[in-house]
Amino acid sequence: MTIVVAYKWAPNPQDAAVGSDGSVDFSRAKSAISEYDPVAFELARQVADATGAEVVGVTVGDASIDTSLARKAALSRGLDRLVIVADDRLAGADSTRLAAVLAAVVRGIGDVDLVLAGESSVDVTEGQVAMTLAGQLGWLGLNAVSSVSATDGGYAIERDVPSGTASMVLTGPAVLAATTDAVLSRVPGMKDILGAAKKPVEVLSLDMLDVSSAQVTLTAVSASRPAAGNRQRVIIDGSDPTAAAAELVGALRAAKVL
Amino acid sequence: MNVSSQTWIVVADDPAVTALVVAARALSAEVTAVVAGRRATAESVAAAGVDRVLWLGEPAEGTPVEAYAPDVARTVADGAPRAVLGSSDGAGRVMLGAIAALLQAPVLSGVIAVEHDGDQIGVTRSVFGGVAERRDLVTGGPAIIALAGGDVGDPSGAAVPVEEVTANPLTTGRLTGVRKKEKAPVNLGAARTVVAVGRGLKAKADLALITGLADAIGGELACSRPLAEGVDWIPKERNVGISGQQIAPELYVAIGISGQLQHMVGVRDAGVIVAVNSDKAALIFKQCDYGIVGDLYTVVPALTAALAPKP
Numbered sequence: 001m002t003i004v005v006a007y008k009w010a011p012n013p014q015d016a017a018v019g020s021d022g023s024v025d026f027s028r029a030k031s032a033i034s035e036y037d038p039v040a041f042e043l044a045r046q047v048a049d050a051t052g053a054e055v056v057g058v059t060v061g062d063a064s065i066d067t068s069l070a071r072k073a074a075l076s077r078g079l080d081r082l083v084i085v086a087d088d089r090l091a092g093a094d095s096t097r098l099a100a101v102l103a104a105v106v107r108g109i110g111d112v113d114l115v116l117a118g119e120s121s122v123d124v125t126e127g128q129v130a131m132t133l134a135g136q137l138g139w140l141g142l143n144a145v146s147s148v149s150a151t152d153g154g155y156a157i158e159r160d161v162p163s164g165t166a167s168m169v170l171t172g173p174a175v176l177a178a179t180t181d182a183v184l185s186r187v188p189g190m191k192d193i194l195g196a197a198k199k200p201v202e203v204l205s206l207d208m209l210d211v212s213s214a215q216v217t218l219t220a221v222s223a224s225r226p227a228a229g230n231r232q233r234v235i236i237d238g239s240d241p242t243a244a245a246a247e248l249v250g251a252l253r254a255a256k257v258l
Numbered sequence: 259m260n261v262s263s264q265t266w267i268v269v270a271d272d273p274a275v276t277a278l279v280v281a282a283r284a285l286s287a288e289v290t291a292v293v294a295g296r297r298a299t300a301e302s303v304a305a306a307g308v309d310r311v312l313w314l315g316e317p318a319e320g321t322p323v324e325a326y327a328p329d330v331a332r333t334v335a336d337g338a339p340r341a342v343l344g345s346s347d348g349a350g351r352v353m354l355g356a357i358a359a360l361l362q363a364p365v366l367s368g369v370i371a372v373e374h375d376g377d378q379i380g381v382t383r384s385v386f387g388g389v390a391e392r393r394d395l396v397t398g399g400p401a402i403i404a405l406a407g408g409d410v411g412d413p414s415g416a417a418v419p420v421e422e423v424t425a426n427p428l429t430t431g432r433l434t435g436v437r438k439k440e441k442a443p444v445n446l447g448a449a450r451t452v453v454a455v456g457r458g459l460k461a462k463a464d465l466a467l468i469t470g471l472a473d474a475i476g477g478e479l480a481c482s483r484p485l486a487e488g489v490d491w492i493p494k495e496r497n498v499g500i501s502g503q504q505i506a507p508e509l510y511v512a513i514g515i516s517g518q519l520q521h522m523v524g525v526r527d528a529g530v531i532v533a534v535n536s537d538k539a540a541l542i543f544k545q546c547d548y549g550i551v552g553d554l555y556t557v558v559p560a561l562t563a564a565l566a567p568k569p
Contacts, residue, residue, distance in 0.1 A: 013386040014519040014541075022390045035520075036501065094364035099355070125387040125500050125523065126367040128358075128404070131351045135327060135359030140431045142324055143348035160494075164438040168322065172430025180501045181487040181494065216363030216399035221375075223392045226384060231531060231547045238534070238552015245560035248532065248548055255547075257451075257509040257530045258475070258565075 001053040003044045004115045005079065006102050006130060006175075007037040009065040010123040022223030026123075031064070033073050036118030038185035039178045043148050044116045045078030046183065051150045056109055057082045060101045062091035066203065075196035076188035082199065083109065087206040095128040097214055102129070103136035104209035114155065115175040119143065127177070134175035142168070145176040147183075264288050266339040268330055268357070270349035271295025271323040273302035274409040278343050281405055283307070285341050285372060285379070292333050293420075294326035294353070300420045307415035314425035320434065323349050325427035327356035333423055335360050341372070341379055342400050345407030358402050366396075367404045387500060388523045406504070444478065444495045451477030452507045452528075454498055456521070457484045458514015458535060458554050462491045467558050468513060474565040475511070482512075482521045498524040514554045517542025534558065 011029035018024055033041075044055045057079040059065060066086035075082055085101055093101075106112050115137075117130035127143075134141025146165065147158040154171040160179055188196075234251065238244040252258045265282040269275055269291055282289040290310040293300040300313035312333055314326050330353045334342055344354045346367060354365045368384040370391065379401040382393040446452060453472040459465065472479045479496060486497035498505060499521040506527035513534045515521060522545055525531060533546040534557050543549045550557050 012519075013389045016386065016389060018389045022392065024386050024390050096358045096362060096364045099359065100362070103359075120500060122520075123386060125520075126365070126404075128351055128355060128365045128367060131355030132358050132365065133355070134352065135331065135356035138328060140322075140324060140428045141327060141352045141355060142322070142431065143351060161436065164436050166436045167434045168431050169434055170431050172428070174431060180483070212362055214362050214364075214398075216361065216401075217397055218364065218381075218394035219397055221380065221393040221395055223390060226388060226391050226526070231545060233544065233546065233549070235538075235543055235549045235551060238550040238557045241552060241556040241560035242564075244550045244552060244557060245564040248550060248561065249564045251548055252509070252530070252532070255530055 002112045005040050005044045005057045006117045008034040008121045009070045010034045035122040040116040041077040042183045042185040054080045060085040063088045072196045075199045076192040082201045085204050099132035100211045104211050113173045117177050119177045130177045140174040143177045146179045264339045265341045266290045268344040268353045269293045271299050273299050276409045279307045295323050305417040306413035311420045312423045313420050320432040324352045327352045329425040331356035331360040342402045346404035365402045449478040451509045452480045453477045453511045454480035455513045456482035456515030471562045474562045482515050516540050
């Protein structure tokens with residue numbers, strides 16, 4: 001059996017330059033394994049160690065996601081091998097397009113019974129791709145998964161639900177998005193990083209994949225910087241804490257929020 | 259694809275739908291709801307001001323609502339609506355994902371406004387975690403929109419009949435039990451005032467300082483991600499940000515929080531934001547209404563004292 005870790009190599013929007021026209025420039029932001037994904041690698045490794053399954057990392061995006069640094073960063077996190085689709089036609093692709101390409105890769109790998117992902121990407125922050133992937137594959141999609149373990153003929157999982165923790169058994173393929181604290185992710189050591197260089201990487205051509213074409217498209221009309229940036233920014237020196245506190249409380253009372 | 263002028267909402271066994279109904283009504287005169295989950299949920303939705311309810315039948319014991327996602331998608335595709343609205347919570351995402359996959363259309367998240375633009379639908383949304391906003395026209399098929407669900411005001415309109423639709427839910431996952439939380443769930447979203455603390459706090463024992471201020475100001479305690487997940491000092495349901503709650507209190511007090519985007523996204527809609535941080539270059543001072551540059555260990559007790567009733 002094979003467990004797929006669907007992850008993203010992405011920059012943090014915190015480091016993007018946002019123009020007054022709302023343009024977002026990521027060219028000076030460094031990419032990394034998206035902040036919410038390491039937990040998916042760790043869960044996959046732990047389950048595979050118990051079952052003997054193979055762990056395959058899958059990532060899709062524009063050409064910039066396939067670098068030696070990006071390959072090593074993923075392979076040093078417990079993958080057995082890596083499959084990449086890196087094509088500039090996927091630059092800025094929406095969640096459904098990315099999910100369609102991921103689905104084509106998962107189908108091509110075959111023998112996959114579990115896809116693990118983080119709960120959101122660090123850049124787009126929508127938390128949608130994994131669940132659309134479940135839709136593409138026709139598999140059960142579940143969010144907020146806090147633990148996964150192998151059982152006879154399937155998996156036992158736990159999920160965070162509003163009333164507490166729900167237990168489930170899975171007897172067929174599923175796409176699971178893990179909570180950020182499902183497991184503590186190991187930081188790759190020197191041995192992992194050196195070992196990463198020897199692991200196989202397969203680069204697939206987008207043209208070779210059976211990806212259904214988008215029916216609905218978005219036409220950009222306008223962009224802007226969010227108005228939420230326009231806060232008052234009244235800064236008070238706190239070197240005299242009592243005076244600062246009095247000034248703040250006075251201002252909050254005047255603003256009628258106290 | 260030939261689309262009707264209808265708006266549909268999809269419901270994943272959550273009876274709190276008035277926010278979705280209000281948003282759907284703003285787009286079209288006729289609103290149809292597709293409900294996966296218990297009959298009681300469908301009955302409740304039927305009385306929430308919609309014109310038609312299609313219910314996928316009573317789930318067998320142990321069937322998770324997510325198992326109905328393929329049925330929801332087929333039902334929606336058959337109706338060919340102009341817009342589809344669903345909740346942006348966990349199960350809502352699964353339903354919208356299945357619809358998006360079937361119709362090959364993107365799910366639009368972070369939505370600020372949706373309106374007709376001629377015979378198209380225009381959607382304004384916040385992108386990349388909120389650093390920018392974009393307005394797009396949706397062409398070629400339905401606009402699939404994820405919104406914060408929940409109830410806004412009371413449902414209105416006469417109850418409509420619940421029409422049952424045949425469904426074949428996935429049988430690959432079965433619920434076996436729920437371990438209830440020991441404490442009552444925290445409702446940060448309903449709090450008028452929230453006092454949050456971040457990595458500036460040096461020790462768990464010092465939390466008393468923050469809870470003291472929260473009590474004095476009459477607010478709920480919250481935190482940024484490191485305190486809920488890194489060190490586990492504060493229960494996770496009090497975590498504010500991308501990986502936690504998105505809230506809009508009238509007053510948000512952020513103590514020892516640097517102001518990373520992933521946190522601030524959770525309070526973008528707060529009325530007034532106050533920051534206390536010892537680093538005058540902290541990002542949060544660019545995103546607050548009032549900021550005190552100072553040591554939280556001296557500023558917070560002073561604030562608590564300043565808020566105390568005068569003798």
